[in-house]
Amino acid sequence: MISIALVTLLGMLVGVAAGLLPALPVFTGPMILYLFVNNNYPILHLLIFWMVSYSGTQFFGSIATITTKIPGEESSAIYLPDIDRLGIEEKKHLLFDTAVGSFVAGTFSILLVWTIVMFVNPNIFPALLGYQIQLIAYLFAIFLLILSGKPRWASILLIIAGLMIGPKQNYALPVWWYDLTFFFSGYTLYMIVLGTILIPSLFVPARQISTISEYTIKSKIPNIWIIIKSTVIGIFAGIVPGASASIATTLAYNTQKESNNSPYNKILAAETANNAAVVIVAIPFFILGLPINQNTLLMSNIMDIQSLNIIEEITKVITPLTLVMLIAFVLYFWLSTHLINWYANTVNILHNKMKWIVAIILLVLITADLQYSEITLYRYCYLLIGFTIFGFVIRFFKWSAIPFLFAVVLSDKFVWLGVQTINFIVSK
Amino acid sequence: MKKIIVICLALIGLGLLHDSNKSNTKITVINMSSPASPAGVFAQAVKKTVDGDWYQSSHCSQGHDAFTNIKNSVVVYNSSVAFAALNKQLKNCQIPKNVLISAVAKTPMHICKLLNGTTDLERDKVKLGMASMYAVKKHQDQFNNQSRNGSVQLIPYSGSKTVLKALLAGDIEWGWMGSGLANKNSNKIQCEWTTDKTDKTKQFLGDKFSRLTIPDFAINVVIYTADKKTAEKVTALLKENKEFNKYTKTSGFTINTEPTQQDVDNINQIVQKMYNTWSN
Numbered sequence: 001m002i003s004i005a006l007v008t009l010l011g012m013l014v015g016v017a018a019g020l021l022p023a024l025p026v027f028t029g030p031m032i033l034y035l036f037v038n039n040n041y042p043i044l045h046l047l048i049f050w051m052v053s054y055s056g057t058q059f060f061g062s063i064a065t066i067t068t069k070i071p072g073e074e075s076s077a078i079y080l081p082d083i084d085r086l087g088i089e090e091k092k093h094l095l096f097d098t099a100v101g102s103f104v105a106g107t108f109s110i111l112l113v114w115t116i117v118m119f120v121n122p123n124i125f126p127a128l129l130g131y132q133i134q135l136i137a138y139l140f141a142i143f144l145l146i147l148s149g150k151p152r153w154a155s156i157l158l159i160i161a162g163l164m165i166g167p168k169q170n171y172a173l174p175v176w177w178y179d180l181t182f183f184f185s186g187y188t189l190y191m192i193v194l195g196t197i198l199i200p201s202l203f204v205p206a207r208q209i210s211t212i213s214e215y216t217i218k219s220k221i222p223n224i225w226i227i228i229k230s231t232v233i234g235i236f237a238g239i240v241p242g243a244s245a246s247i248a249t250t251l252a253y254n255t256q257k258e259s260n261n262s263p264y265n266k267i268l269a270a271e272t273a274n275n276a277a278v279v280i281v282a283i284p285f286f287i288l289g290l291p292i293n294q295n296t297l298l299m300s301n302i303m304d305i306q307s308l309n310i311i312e313e314i315t316k317v318i319t320p321l322t323l324v325m326l327i328a329f330v331l332y333f334w335l336s337t338h339l340i341n342w343y344a345n346t347v348n349i350l351h352n353k354m355k356w357i358v359a360i361i362l363l364v365l366i367t368a369d370l371q372y373s374e375i376t377l378y379r380y381c382y383l384l385i386g387f388t389i390f391g392f393v394i395r396f397f398k399w400s401a402i403p404f405l406f407a408v409v410l411s412d413k414f415v416w417l418g419v420q421t422i423n424f425i426v427s428k
Numbered sequence: 429m430k431k432i433i434v435i436c437l438a439l440i441g442l443g444l445l446h447d448s449n450k451s452n453t454k455i456t457v458i459n460m461s462s463p464a465s466p467a468g469v470f471a472q473a474v475k476k477t478v479d480g481d482w483y484q485s486s487h488c489s490q491g492h493d494a495f496t497n498i499k500n501s502v503v504v505y506n507s508s509v510a511f512a513a514l515n516k517q518l519k520n521c522q523i524p525k526n527v528l529i530s531a532v533a534k535t536p537m538h539i540c541k542l543l544n545g546t547t548d549l550e551r552d553k554v555k556l557g558m559a560s561m562y563a564v565k566k567h568q569d570q571f572n573n574q575s576r577n578g579s580v581q582l583i584p585y586s587g588s589k590t591v592l593k594a595l596l597a598g599d600i601e602w603g604w605m606g607s608g609l610a611n612k613n614s615n616k617i618q619c620e621w622t623t624d625k626t627d628k629t630k631q632f633l634g635d636k637f638s639r640l641t642i643p644d645f646a647i648n649v650v651i652y653t654a655d656k657k658t659a660e661k662v663t664a665l666l667k668e669n670k671e672f673n674k675y676t677k678t679s680g681f682t683i684n685t686e687p688t689q690q691d692v693d694n695i696n697q698i699v700q701k702m703y704n705t706w707s708n
Contacts (some may be wrong), residue, residue: 040482122593130597168486169462171512172560172584178487178516185490307463307472307484309589376497416590419560420583424599427555427581 004048008324011049012331015056020064020347026245026278027193029053030298034190034368043308044317050299051282051321052328055106058245058278059332060343062098062271066091067344075249075274082263090264097222099336101272105231106329109279112235114322117286121315128287129311131424135417137290138410141241145403148240148247155403158394162407163415170412172419186375187383189301190365192408193294195387196394196401198362202355223265226256230269234276239284241292241406248277279325286314289413294402297409305372455480455658456498460491460521461506464587465559466535466606467649470681471504474651477665477672478502488513488521500658502530507648507695511702512561522699523692527652528659531666532691533676533683534646536624538610539633540595540603540617547601549621550636553579557591558604560584562645566706570640592617606647607680641705648695649681 011029018028029050058075065076069083086094122128142159149155165184167173230252237248252273256266284290289311291300303310350357370380394401407414455478459471463484475482483498485491488509495503505523513521523529539556541547547554556571557563563584571580585591588605592613595603603617610619622630623645634643651666653659666672667685676683684691 122597126593126596127598129593131594131599169586170560171509171516172563173516175516178518181487185486186493304463305484306482307459307468375493416586420585420594420599423581423583424555427583 003045004320004324007045007048008052008328011052012056012328012335014049015053015332016060016335018053018057019060020343021350026054026057027294027298028057030295030302031190031193031365033299033302034365034372040306043303043310043313044320046299046302047317047321048324050295051279051325054295055275055278055325055328056332058275059099059102059106059329059336061274062102062267063095063336063340063343064347066095066098066267067340068347075245076271078246078249078253079263079267079270082267085263086267090262094264094267095340096337097268098271099333100222101227101230101268102275102336103329103333104227105234105272105276106279106332107326108231109235109238109276110322110325110329113279113282113286114318116283117314117318121287122311123315131417131420134288134290134413135421137284137288138414138417141284141290141292141406141410142414144241145406149400149403151399154397154399158399158401158404159407162404163411166408166411167415168412170415170419173415184383184386186373186379187387188369188373189298189405189409190369191373191380191384192387192405193298194362194366194369195384195389196391196404197294198358199388200391200395202359202362222268226265226269227272230256230272231276233269234273235280237273238277238280239292244277244281244293245274248273286310286318291409292406294405297405300409453500455662456483456494456501457481458483458485458491458494458498458501458503460485460488460503461509462559462587464585464589465506465508466588466608466647466679466681467504467506467508468587469589469606469608470533470535470649470679473672473675473679474502474504474662474666477669478662487518489518492520492524495654500653500655502651502653502658502662505650505652507650507699507702508559508561510699511706514699514703515561515707523650523652523696527654528656529687529692530651530653530659530662531683531685532651532687532695533649533681535649535680535682536607536622536627536644536646537604538607538619538623538630539621540605540610540619541601542595542598543616543618545601545618549580549602552601553581554602555581555583555600556602556604557583557585557594557600559587559591562702562706564706564708571637608678611680612678642702648698650687650692650695 014029014032018026032053033046033049061076065080066083069080120128127133145159146152146155164180165187167177233252233255234248237251238244240247249270253266253270256269259265278295281293281296284292285296285300289300289309291297300310366384370377373380375383391401394404457471457475457478457480459468459482461467461471463472480502483491483494483501485494491503495501510521510523539549549556563582568580568582571582583594583600585594588609591600591603591605592609594600596616607622607624610617620631621633623633623643624630625632625634625644632643634640637643651662653662663685666683
């Protein structure tokens, strides 16, 4: 019990920090878990830390955005230009209302996750793990990734590249594939995230922080209809592969109209929807083993490293996980409606130093990855430099690295499905 | 530029730290098989017994690289993977010379269908799921030469666990899986066939499919290490640990903690026989 409380508190700490500080990505939680991947922590602890930190990032992202005009996480960027149109009184109300919206969306979503895991799991419906359903789910996910990518041909190329390097322990593949593995053997997913996303992001100029006012939270009865509608939008957007939270934010923001020439309701809708989406992404991961965004991709890889099967384990831990999440949401609500000035000042102080703080954190994580990967330092540097060059190329052309990451993690399962499907077709 | 220099210096520092940390005394268990295979589950049990770290290799050559890099490491070798490596021309996947063998173990396979399954392996047209390394055409032909009115189509999977999932999902009619996993799921599946000659509760595959060259197939596991003290420690723990002994009883593995060179030679011969029989 004490260990669960401790893990929850640590997850909350990481979630609040990653939510307030834009340089810390939304997947900071699972990145930190890589440090402990060899320590055989129970799956419940891993999932609690992951989900609590992840939802906290989304919960607190709006505070940094509204108070300092620095988006705490990427999905808040859509309403950045609207911040200047809000008066100080409106901002005070908005801070409270977005906290209510995030709380309602998060609570409802985690209860939905619990219901689906308990009543629509492969133990009850083994056909969920049948190759046809799995193949449709994977193809649908890849189709949506290609559709949302710009340009689409680049997404297709990145997916093919990911599919080439991902398979593991697959002796149904031809000999030439094993020859190809010589070039990338020994890579880790963390190394890929580092090279393709995090290191290139250190070289992006920081945004200018806006003038910070004194805030005292003012509560009023928020527009419940907007919160309910945005929660539903977030739930549907949450199962879309790729940038689920950003899609939820954009959809909810665009479907809400301005009232009295104020973007207030649009921001409330956006901040509610993304909190639902980040919890809902767990559903395909828990019941089909299908990770659909960066966060679930990393978590899936952590499970693979520990040889844990999320589909087999999840029904045993979903109830305590849900209870912890409900408690975490209550605590997040309290924290996000108090200490606002402290958060704003912290963001202000740390913002310009964040790149260095992040660089130090990354180096610590590289050490852990280097320890775990058990390849030579020379090989590690060769692979990391290779992926970093690849990351800069992707950034130069303004492509997204997500299709590549997605394909790397899913390729093992996807290639197996492909091999089996060919055999099933031949057998007919 | 300043950032790049600082990051490079820090990386060099980390490299030095990386090398200095290599002298830890904790045992690392390297699994060269799929986590879904009986040998993968066996490796997990070994890891638990020695309270060690875990290293899951992408393929067996990479497992060998890890073995040379990690000081106190033990490899859980799998004869089926060694055969697949010969077939795919992968290097360093056989039992190395000059290593110390802590134990050898083996488990037979059961061939199972759902409790309400109505197909007959001998007579009907069926899909039989098995691990990818031996779900090959030559093996399939040996099954089909003996089937009278139907044909057996072999479908490749990563290991016994994924075969079981496919069987439960209804993708395949029959599944070839480790005896431990099969016994554990006896409330869902029935195993009419076995590769274990001595098991009188099931039909021995070789009795009816007499043209199968390896009807007595088993997964052979070898636990080896480069360090004498580590070898002795692992052997002692495997002998004494009650949990591990309980595991071997339920998993269908028979374990030998005092292996001779002859035992190792026999396993190498089995691998060669698989290669001669099933290779592309």
